[in-house]
Amino acid sequence: MTDVLLRGGRPWGFEGVADVLVRDGLIERVGPGVEAPGTRVIDLGGQLVLPGLVEAHCHLDKTLHGGPWVPHSAGDTLAGRIGNDLARRAELGVPSVERIGALLARMSAYGTTHVRTHTDIDPLVGLRGVEAVREAAASSPVDVRQVAFPQHGLLTNPGTAELLEEALKNGVEAVGGLDPAGVDRDPVRHLDLVFGLAERYGAHLDLHLHDGGTLGAWELELIIERTAALGLGGRVTVSHAYALGQVDQAHQRRLAEGLATAGVAIVTAAVYDFPVPPVKLLRAAGVTVACGHDGIRDLWGPYGSGDMLERAMHVAYRSTFRADGDIELALEAATYGGARALGLGGYGLAPGDRADLVALPASNPAEAVVAHPARTLVMKNGVVLHN
Amino acid sequence: MTDVLLRGGRPWGFEGVADVLVRDGLIERVGPGVEAPGTRVIDLGGQLVLPGLVEAHCHLDKTLHGGPWVPHSAGDTLAGRIGNDLARRAELGVPSVERIGALLARMSAYGTTHVRTHTDIDPLVGLRGVEAVREAAASSPVDVRQVAFPQHGLLTNPGTAELLEEALKNGVEAVGGLDPAGVDRDPVRHLDLVFGLAERYGAHLDLHLHDGGTLGAWELELIIERTAALGLGGRVTVSHAYALGQVDQAHQRRLAEGLATAGVAIVTAAVYDFPVPPVKLLRAAGVTVACGHDGIRDLWGPYGSGDMLERAMHVAYRSTFRADGDIELALEAATYGGARALGLGGYGLAPGDRADLVALPASNPAEAVVAHPARTLVMKNGVVLHN
Numbered sequence: 028m029t030d031v032l033l034r035g036g037r038p039w040g041f042e043g044v045a046d047v048l049v050r051d052g053l054i055e056r057v058g059p060g061v062e063a064p065g066t067r068v069i070d071l072g073g074q075l076v077l078p079g080l081v082e083a084h085c086h087l088d089k090t091l092h093g094g095p096w097v098p099h100s101a102g103d104t105l106a107g108r109i110g111n112d113l114a115r116r117a118e119l120g121v122p123s124v125e126r127i128g129a130l131l132a133r134m135s136a137y138g139t140t141h142v143r144t145h146t147d148i149d150p151l152v153g154l155r156g157v158e159a160v161r162e163a164a165a166s167s168p169v170d171v172r173q174v175a176f177p178q179h180g181l182l183t184n185p186g187t188a189e190l191l192e193e194a195l196k197n198g199v200e201a202v203g204g205l206d207p208a209g210v211d212r213d214p215v216r217h218l219d220l221v222f223g224l225a226e227r228y229g230a231h232l233d234l235h236l237h238d239g240g241t242l243g244a245w246e247l248e249l250i251i252e253r254t255a256a257l258g259l260g261g262r263v264t265v266s267h268a269y270a271l272g273q274v275d276q277a278h279q280r281r282l283a284e285g286l287a288t289a290g291v292a293i294v295t296a297a298v299y300d301f302p303v304p305p306v307k308l309l310r311a312a313g314v315t316v317a318c319g320h321d322g323i324r325d326l327w328g329p330y331g332s333g334d335m336l337e338r339a340m341h342v343a344y345r346s347t348f349r350a351d352g353d354i355e356l357a358l359e360a361a362t363y364g365g366a367r368a369l370g371l372g373g374y375g376l377a378p379g380d381r382a383d384l385v386a387l388p389a390s391n392p393a394e395a396v397v398a399h400p401a402r403t404l405v406m407k408n409g410v411v412l413h414n
Numbered sequence: 415m416t417d418v419l420l421r422g423g424r425p426w427g428f429e430g431v432a433d434v435l436v437r438d439g440l441i442e443r444v445g446p447g448v449e450a451p452g453t454r455v456i457d458l459g460g461q462l463v464l465p466g467l468v469e470a471h472c473h474l475d476k477t478l479h480g481g482p483w484v485p486h487s488a489g490d491t492l493a494g495r496i497g498n499d500l501a502r503r504a505e506l507g508v509p510s511v512e513r514i515g516a517l518l519a520r521m522s523a524y525g526t527t528h529v530r531t532h533t534d535i536d537p538l539v540g541l542r543g544v545e546a547v548r549e550a551a552a553s554s555p556v557d558v559r560q561v562a563f564p565q566h567g568l569l570t571n572p573g574t575a576e577l578l579e580e581a582l583k584n585g586v587e588a589v590g591g592l593d594p595a596g597v598d599r600d601p602v603r604h605l606d607l608v609f610g611l612a613e614r615y616g617a618h619l620d621l622h623l624h625d626g627g628t629l630g631a632w633e634l635e636l637i638i639e640r641t642a643a644l645g646l647g648g649r650v651t652v653s654h655a656y657a658l659g660q661v662d663q664a665h666q667r668r669l670a671e672g673l674a675t676a677g678v679a680i681v682t683a684a685v686y687d688f689p690v691p692p693v694k695l696l697r698a699a700g701v702t703v704a705c706g707h708d709g710i711r712d713l714w715g716p717y718g719s720g721d722m723l724e725r726a727m728h729v730a731y732r733s734t735f736r737a738d739g740d741i742e743l744a745l746e747a748a749t750y751g752g753a754r755a756l757g758l759g760g761y762g763l764a765p766g767d768r769a770d771l772v773a774l775p776a777s778n779p780a781e782a783v784v785a786h787p788a789r790t791l792v793m794k795n796g797v798v799l800h801n
């Protein structure tokens with residue numbers, strides 16, 4: 028591993044221009060006028076330096092990225108999309124190590140250094156998705172963590188719970204859930220099951236919650252209660268959480284307080300016209316907010332580029348963030364927020380942190396989100412991947 | 415003017431691969447195996463060919479594009495944004511011929527060949543915005559049409575009506591309006607005034623309507639009634655029309671029928687989290703739907719790139735369009751819909767149409783919208799601007 032001195036960038040959170048000395052994969056020094064004779068120097072010419080971007084919610088196993096255009100063929104209901112997915116994934120060779128690898132390469136070029144991906148597990152596909160993601164990740168610089176995800180039902184799809192447990196035994200980092208009420212029809216048993224698995228295997232838990240309004244809000248309460256009771260704070264995430272964007276502000280505040288106290292993180296993808304949780308209110312209450320793409324070019328929808336700065340733009344845009352400080356909250360979700368949700372250690376731009384870095388021509392964090400210009404430098408564990 | 419044979423592209427709406435012969439600024443032939451000895455040949459290698467993109471609603475005069483990042487400084491209300499705009503535009507040198515020119519150059523590189531822009535007119539700025547846009551447009555290949563826009567009130571801002579009339583006498587192509595109820599406080603007098611100006615000067619009329627719910631819906635009725643009574647069908651446009659996205663579907667259908675019968679077009683920008691009119695329902699009823707950016711990097715907000723394919727993506731995305739045919743409706747808004755709203759003659763890909771063309775590497779219209787890849791060819795009036 029070669030040491031590198033990044034000369035004259037503007038690291039996010041530091042005042043003005045600073046050099047970053049990277050040694051043995053870690054950030055050794057950050058400040059003006061760093062000297063390190065004999066070290067490779069990369070001149071950043073005043074560019075913004077961010078920690079590696081964190082994709083906190085995607086579905087690598089489903090992707091058709093890099094292949095020919097596949098016209099969307101699913102109906103307009105969740106059941107229709109699940110049925111279409113089951114029917115067509117084999118025909119299209121999904122999951123595909125090649126497609127997943129191509130997407131990871133694209134993500135890495137955009138500066139993403141960490142990914143949490145929800146991998147379908149059901150009695151038909153078994154653990155093939157988990158294995159495909161693992162194989163693709165093994166030859167990628169991106170740190171990939173999987174969620175064993177019961178996309179096609181948990182209680183309603185016999186054999187799935189056993190497979191989730193097998194995945195966890197196999198080292199999968201997190202267990203997932205899916206609309207305990209709306210899809211799986213028995214929220215209490217569903218949640219008890221996945222919380223039980225998370226506790227037993229020391230795993231993270233990341234639940235898809237599309238259920239809206241007061242139903243979704245009540246499920247959030249059940250999740251908060253269980254997280255607190257089991258002491259799983261910092262290891263539980265709710266993805267999408269549309270209900271948070273639908274209830275009134277007093278209700279939002281009560282839930283935000285509960286999420287913050289229990290240590291439950293929220294991930295938003297700001298997709299389509301679906302409600303976006305109130306990012307600013309959640310952050311003000313101390314809730315960890317992360318961000319991800321959800322699907323990227325798959326049977327569920329054709330959108331998504333893999334660029335987390337573009338995704339942060341969607342979050343900021345749908346949140347009607349115009350002021351720099353507000354837009355910066357979306358960047359925080361795509362970096363530090365994601366790192367907290369995933370439980371990453373040594374993440375950031377301080378001495379001692381892992382040298383996972385991105386540089387780009389933007390005058391400040393807000394411009395990085397709004398314009399999301401091409402990355403000029405991507406570094407993972409101190410290795411320059413793209414420059 | 416050099417004649418050009420565009421070899422082996424896939425023109426939108428034609429089956430398969432076809433050549434396009436451009437002569438004297440017009441499309442002369444479209445079809446397979448066209449021969450034109452001695453003519454310059456550009457090989458498109460199967461790329462998609464679209465007619466020039468139409469930006470149907472922007473604010474060129476306000477833009478800060480191409481200059482340094484300006485942190486957003488306006489408050490969160492419409493009144494706050496208007497006040498901030500008035501206070502800061504002089505300090506920032508707005509309107510700026512240089513900035514407008516830079517933005518037009520960017521738009522052209524993205525394949526935009528026609529722009530309708532709403533230019534602020536008020537007793538303080540007078541017609542300086544109109545003149546700045548004209549000066550920038552004079553050295554741009556883009557066809558720019560202006561709307562004399564009472565951004566700071568019409569009835570509520572004495573002297574503005576006279577300036578709008580002066581602008582029309584001066585050759586400005588359209589007269590504008592702004593929330594006849596919500597901002598200007600007297601919808602009947604406001605509408606009678608701007609409809610009167612449109613009729614008297616043979617001008618187009620393009621009204622900003624942010625007023626929501628039943629108030630905005632009722633104003634749409636007033637606009638439909640006046641358009642029909644004065645026989646101004648095809649020359650009247652309502653921009654934003656958030657109300658259309660807020661009323662129930664039966665109400666949407668009644669309004670759509672009225673808009674179609676009277677010949678009133680709708681322009682959507684799909685900005686922030688604001689309601690998007692029901693594009694599919696409107697098109698099914700025969701309403702002309704166009705698309706534009708609204709502001710691009712200005713004192714009203716920092717977003718916007720100038721790329722109409724990216725803008726069409728926002729329209730499709732917020733409309734939850736996943737199927738190819740649905741996504742194509744957004745592309746139609748950014749091309750043919752815009753052309754109809756602006757009243758452009760000779761627009762399209764048929765023999766005899768003006769040779770305003772764009773080529774890009776996309777397998778079909780849906781992919782062009784979703785991925786909005788860089789344009790490989792832009793042609794205006796038969797002249798290759800970008801290749």
